[in-house]
Amino acid sequence: MRFRKATIHDSEVIxxxxxxxxxxxxxxxxxxxxxxxxxxxxIAQDIADGVGYVIEEHDRVVCYGAVIFTGEPAYRQxxxxxxxTEERYVVVHRMCVDERVLRLGYGIRFMEEVEALARGQAxxxxxxxxxxxxxMQQLLPKLGxxxxxxxxxxxxxxxxxxxxxx
Numbered sequence: 219m220r221f222r223k224a225t226i227h228d229s230e231v232i233x234x235x236x237x238x239x240x241x242x243x244x245x246x247x248x249x250x251x252x253x254x255x256x257x258x259x260x261i262a263q264d265i266a267d268g269v270g271y272v273i274e275e276h277d278r279v280v281c282y283g284a285v286i287f288t289g290e291p292a293y294r295q296x297x298x299x300x301x302x303t304e305e306r307y308v309v310v311h312r313m314c315v316d317e318r319v320l321r322l323g324y325g326i327r328f329m330e331e332v333e334a335l336a337r338g339q340a341x342x343x344x345x346x347x348x349x350x351x352x353x354m355q356q357l358l359p360k361l362g363x364x365x366x367x368x369x370x371x372x373x374x375x376x377x378x379x380x381x382x383x384x
Contacts, residue, residue, distance in 0.1 A: 224270035250348030298367015
């Protein structure tokens with residue numbers, strides 16, 4: 219298993235994974251990702267910006283996410299409170315796992331790899347998820363994240379989590 223930066227050659231596979239994740243969320247009644255975001259342009263921009271990362275297993279991309287160290291404007295206002303006011307944090311967006319390997323630990327491994335990458339660069343690890351995305355809301359506390367409150371992103375309310383890295 220290898221955690222690495224995504225390349226333009228990965229973009230089609232990533233988009234196929236994302237499309238199945240979008241479909242699964244919709245079928246589960248979760249409104250997250252159902253309105254044209256994310257899309258292939260998001261993936262291309264992530265790769266161009268050097269923030270797209272994948273987990274590759276046996277030369278096959280099985281997990282993707284955007285790993286961002288430059289902040290998230292939507293996190294400036296929270297209904298609740300972050301664990302720290304420090305602005306040096308990492309955030310993961312657009313994470314998805316190949317449906318053929320769901321529940322085999324790749325999402326957990328991705329988050330662990332991001333945490334390892336962030337140690338020494340960031341004080342904390344923040345992320346958010348749709349209020350109806352029970353899978354992520356159950357996974358994050360198991361990984362040591364604390365529910366901090368609610369943020370608003372493009373007129374949608376998202377549950378915000380943070381984990382201190384120090």
